[in-house]
Amino acid sequence: MSNSAGVTATLLSGVLQRANRRQTRNQIRGPHSALTDFLASNNISAAQIREDYRRRLEEAEHQGASEEPSEPAENDEAEQSLDESSEQRKNRKRKEAANLAKIKQSKEFARRKARRIGEPDDDDNRIAREIIYQRSRPMPGQLENCETCSKRFTVTPYSKTGPNGGLLCTKCSRSLEDDGKKPKAKKRGPRTGRRQNQSNLLDGIAQQGALSLAEMCTKKVADNINDIEEFGDLPSPLLHRLSQILSKRRALTSRTLNLFLRPDLDSINIYDSAKLETNDFQKIFAFMPTLTNVNLRFAGQLKNTVIEYLLGRDLRLKYLQLDAANLVSDSHWRRLFEKLGPQLEALKLSNLDFSLDDETVEVLCRNCTELRRLKLKQCWKVGHISLQALSSLTSLEHLSLDLVQETSNDSLIKVVSTVGPRLHTLSLEGFPNADNCLLETIHDKCRSLSKLRLSGNVVCTDEGFAKLFTGWPNPPLEYVDFSSTRDVENSNLDGSRDAIGLASEGLIALMDHSGSAIQKLNISSCRHVSRAAFEEIFSDGKVYPNMKELDVSFHTVMDDYLISRILQCCPVIKKLVAFACFNVRDVRIPVGVAMIGGLKAQDTIVTEGRS
Amino acid sequence: MASSATDSEFVTLVSGDGFEFVLPRSAACVSGTIRRMLEPSSKFAEALTGRCILENISGIVLEKVCEYFCYNEKNKNQSNVPDMEIPPELCLELLMAADYLDT
Numbered sequence: 001m002s003n004s005a006g007v008t009a010t011l012l013s014g015v016l017q018r019a020n021r022r023q024t025r026n027q028i029r030g031p032h033s034a035l036t037d038f039l040a041s042n043n044i045s046a047a048q049i050r051e052d053y054r055r056r057l058e059e060a061e062h063q064g065a066s067e068e069p070s071e072p073a074e075n076d077e078a079e080q081s082l083d084e085s086s087e088q089r090k091n092r093k094r095k096e097a098a099n100l101a102k103i104k105q106s107k108e109f110a111r112r113k114a115r116r117i118g119e120p121d122d123d124d125n126r127i128a129r130e131i132i133y134q135r136s137r138p139m140p141g142q143l144e145n146c147e148t149c150s151k152r153f154t155v156t157p158y159s160k161t162g163p164n165g166g167l168l169c170t171k172c173s174r175s176l177e178d179d180g181k182k183p184k185a186k187k188r189g190p191r192t193g194r195r196q197n198q199s200n201l202l203d204g205i206a207q208q209g210a211l212s213l214a215e216m217c218t219k220k221v222a223d224n225i226n227d228i229e230e231f232g233d234l235p236s237p238l239l240h241r242l243s244q245i246l247s248k249r250r251a252l253t254s255r256t257l258n259l260f261l262r263p264d265l266d267s268i269n270i271y272d273s274a275k276l277e278t279n280d281f282q283k284i285f286a287f288m289p290t291l292t293n294v295n296l297r298f299a300g301q302l303k304n305t306v307i308e309y310l311l312g313r314d315l316r317l318k319y320l321q322l323d324a325a326n327l328v329s330d331s332h333w334r335r336l337f338e339k340l341g342p343q344l345e346a347l348k349l350s351n352l353d354f355s356l357d358d359e360t361v362e363v364l365c366r367n368c369t370e371l372r373r374l375k376l377k378q379c380w381k382v383g384h385i386s387l388q389a390l391s392s393l394t395s396l397e398h399l400s401l402d403l404v405q406e407t408s409n410d411s412l413i414k415v416v417s418t419v420g421p422r423l424h425t426l427s428l429e430g431f432p433n434a435d436n437c438l439l440e441t442i443h444d445k446c447r448s449l450s451k452l453r454l455s456g457n458v459v460c461t462d463e464g465f466a467k468l469f470t471g472w473p474n475p476p477l478e479y480v481d482f483s484s485t486r487d488v489e490n491s492n493l494d495g496s497r498d499a500i501g502l503a504s505e506g507l508i509a510l511m512d513h514s515g516s517a518i519q520k521l522n523i524s525s526c527r528h529v530s531r532a533a534f535e536e537i538f539s540d541g542k543v544y545p546n547m548k549e550l551d552v553s554f555h556t557v558m559d560d561y562l563i564s565r566i567l568q569c570c571p572v573i574k575k576l577v578a579f580a581c582f583n584v585r586d587v588r589i590p591v592g593v594a595m596i597g598g599l600k601a602q603d604t605i606v607t608e609g610r611s
Numbered sequence: 612m613a614s615s616a617t618d619s620e621f622v623t624l625v626s627g628d629g630f631e632f633v634l635p636r637s638a639a640c641v642s643g644t645i646r647r648m649l650e651p652s653s654k655f656a657e658a659l660t661g662r663c664i665l666e667n668i669s670g671i672v673l674e675k676v677c678e679y680f681c682y683n684e685k686n687k688n689q690s691n692v693p694d695m696e697i698p699p700e701l702c703l704e705l706l707m708a709a710d711y712l713d714t
Contacts, residue, residue: 211694213676217705218706220699234710
């Protein structure tokens with residue numbers, strides 16, 4: 001029985017407990033969050049927290065009423081310390097004071113203090129606090145409010161510090177960075193690289209000292225060409241130079257062309273017309289009614305319509321140079337020569353592969369009777385009929401031919417013998433098969449040459465050259481180019497016994513004849529000139545007082561000694577080209593001389609004062 | 612007084628708007644125009660007084676020109692000369708002045 005009673009007792013208590021629980025469940029309370037439940041399960045009461053907070057607020061109010069806060073920093077501190085008892089606060093303040101004292105000893109502090117001296121906020125405590133604050137800045141990955149825009153953002157290792165020491169969000173960091181970058185990019189140091197030096201050297205510039213002011217300004221103008229609205233009354237030579245620079249940079253466009261169109265000028269020089277179109281070419285002739293000199297290179301888009309327009313404008317052209325004008329047909333070339341022929345004094349046509357055939361050249365020669373200067377370079381259709389026609393141009397003073405087609409020796413000799421007596425310039429390229437008869441004709445007919453070129457010839461012999469310069473009544477030449485006159489027969493690599501091309505005898509005769517006036521001499525690839533000949537030409541006591549440029553490339557006999565002899569005998573030499581002269585190794589080059597080529601191109605350029 | 616001006620070490624350049632620049636004779640004579648003005652044998656007023664009045668050059672441009680004279684003197688006989696800073700807005704006027712002064 002007692003047993004059963006015990007059982008009921010436990011049963012009862014179980015029921016009571018259940019009832020109790022139900023009772024609490026039946027209590028009506030406001031909604032509470034999952035967090036409150038969770039905290040409660042960990043024995044933390046939300047109500048308790050709320051109560052504490054209220055108490056702290058009250059305390060703070062009391063305190064605030066009793067002691068006036070001295071400075072905002074103190075106020076901050078007060079807020080921080082709301083949950084501290086006075087004991088804890090004292091403790092913390094002591095720690096902080098110790099910390100501040102420690103920081104005031106540090107290097108960082110001294111540095112900041114030195115930087116701030118004189119500024120209104122150089123108070124020691126303030127600086128020290130800033131350092132503490134910076135040290136306690138959030139680690140990467142934490143959230144922080146941006147100092148400038150106050151937006152919340154995630155701190156990264158790349159976050160920048162703002163002007164007041166706080167962190168900046170990505171956007172503000174970037175704008176700060178941009179501000180810092182701009183002046184830096186501007187401050188790039190002067191470029192004095194080896195590359196630029198070598199580039200200048202290849203152009204033959206070994207000048208010491210600064211560029212001329214005009215040259216420097218011209219370059220600057222070219223740099224800023226897109227900001228320039230007009231050149232004003234810039235003189236013509238400067239315009240010419242600007243056109244050269246802009247052409248080289250391929251910056252001559254329809255827009256920049258307008259800067260050069262000035263009705264008061266009589267010449268236009270465009271070295272790169274590749275970007276100009278029909279309208280632009282017509283504009284040139286429309287805006288410049290007094291044009292006499294026209295020089296348009298790379299005029300690939302110059303069409304028949306432009307020639308028609310030019311002819312309709314009734315210009316008094318005297319000098320015409322067109323390069324690569326391949327859209328102009330033969331019929332229009334003929335119309336051009338018929339209309340402008342009698343007034344033209346100089347005509348230079350180059351790189352024409354589509355038109356300008358023999359018939360057109362005949363029309364040219366019939367009409368351009370006053371021509372004093374004629375240059376036909378790389379015109380593919382010009383053949384030996386043209387060459388014959390040229391002999392009617394008896395007023396020519398300068399003749400330059402660079403033919404692509406092979407022509408007969410006789411027609412060339414006929415041209416030279418008829419126009420030769422008046423010629424100042426005779427430049428013949430692309431006549432590989434002309435023989436000693438040509439040299440004899442030059443010797444017999446030409447009396448006033450100052451420039452003579454015969455390059456790429458494989459027939460004329462050394463004897464022929466020697467004869468040309470022996471007893472020649474022509475005054476000394478100033479410009480001579482006999483480059484690549486040599487035999488290139490593969491079956492006979494050493495050359496024939498009678499040296500082909502300018503060789504020892506010819507060169508000695510040339511220097512005897514022209515040494516006193518010669519300024520430029522190109523004898524590259526004249527393979528048969530001996531060392532003894534060079535030694536004789538540049539021996540002690542020989543002086544070539546005007547020699548400025550000398551090209552002795554591919555002369556394997558050249559060595560350090562000969563180069564030094566050349567430098568001795570040519571006191572005003574500026575440019576010495578010596579590619580593939582393998583024995584030139586350690587020659588000392590005086591200041592102001594550009595030595596180009598050579599085995600160790602950089603090393604040989606030793607500069608020293610002129611002795 | 613005239614004789615002292617002709618062999619004085621310094622010359623004065625005066626701009627059209629009245630600014631005066633005093634600089635070494637050797638530096639100023641980089642300009643062909645000024646050199647001929649100051650040539651003692653010419654007996655020009657400029658040569659006698661050592662003052663060149665450049666009516667058509669403004670002070671701001673002449674200042675840059677004088678800077679160039681000194682820059683040129685400083686870099687004489689040196690290789691790898693760095694380019695002088697020229698403000699873009701001044702370069703056309705400076706170019707005209709350079710052309711006139713033959714520098």
